[in-house]
Amino acid sequence: MSEQVELTNPVELSVGGMSGHLFRRGVHIAMSAVPVVYFELGDDIADALNTSVQQAVSIIILTTLAVEALRLKLGFTIFGQRDYEAHQVSALAWGAFAVGLVFLLVPHKAYAWPIVLSLSLGDPFMGELRRRGMESKNVILYSSIMLICVWVACSHFFETPLFLALIMGPLCVAAEWPRLRYIDDNATMVLIPLGAVLLLEPFLMIMG
Numbered sequence: 001m002s003e004q005v006e007l008t009n010p011v012e013l014s015v016g017g018m019s020g021h022l023f024r025r026g027v028h029i030a031m032s033a034v035p036v037v038y039f040e041l042g043d044d045i046a047d048a049l050n051t052s053v054q055q056a057v058s059i060i061i062l063t064t065l066a067v068e069a070l071r072l073k074l075g076f077t078i079f080g081q082r083d084y085e086a087h088q089v090s091a092l093a094w095g096a097f098a099v100g101l102v103f104l105l106v107p108h109k110a111y112a113w114p115i116v117l118s119l120s121l122g123d124p125f126m127g128e129l130r131r132r133g134m135e136s137k138n139v140i141l142y143s144s145i146m147l148i149c150v151w152v153a154c155s156h157f158f159e160t161p162l163f164l165a166l167i168m169g170p171l172c173v174a175a176e177w178p179r180l181r182y183i184d185d186n187a188t189m190v191l192i193p194l195g196a197v198l199l200l201e202p203f204l205m206i207m208g
Contacts, residue, residue: 015077015079015081016079031095031120054103057100058100064097075087095187097187098191102115105194106198114164122176152165
């Protein structure tokens with residue numbers, strides 16, 4: 001998240017004003033469908049491209065980066081983006097890159113689903129709480145509870161280890177908090193939990 005977002009109403013920074021802001025939030029939430037595409041349609045997409053699923057993910061990541069590089073070269077923003085993204089890698093590109101790494105490194109429903117949902121649902125949830133002037137301590141509290149519930153739900157539907165909910169919910173909130181100028185929280189909210197899962201993987205395999 002850029003410092004500019006914290007100091008200024010994000011609606012004012014969005015191309016398209018409130019309509020652009022709502023579109024941006026909608027795209028974020030729609031990312032919840034990405035695991036469905038990967039796990040249910042991934043093989044069909046890979047077959048259509050005459051490649052493996054992992055190679056298809058790599059192609060999508062590289063294509064996204066190439067398009068983003070061209071956008072930055074031309075220096076323009078599209079509907080829903082923030083004004084400052086004309087000169088830095090966009091939240092959408094960061095999110096696509098980070099989510100792509102999830103499917104390359106932990107292509108399992110038990111971990112991919114909650115990590116992606118923590119980003120797609122958690123980030124806009126926190127953003128809207130802040131936009132309404134909620135104190136930071138309450139944003140942290142409510143967001144942690146919300147993301148713990150996401151991980152608990154995934155333990156029911158995708159056999160995610162239940163104990164991870166108490167760890168990963170607050171961690172995902174903490175991962176959104178750094179104010180880095182050029183690295184968007186769409187990246188940190190995925191890459192930090194992903195790193196934690198990879199570090200815990202030997203232990204998780206023993207438990208599984």
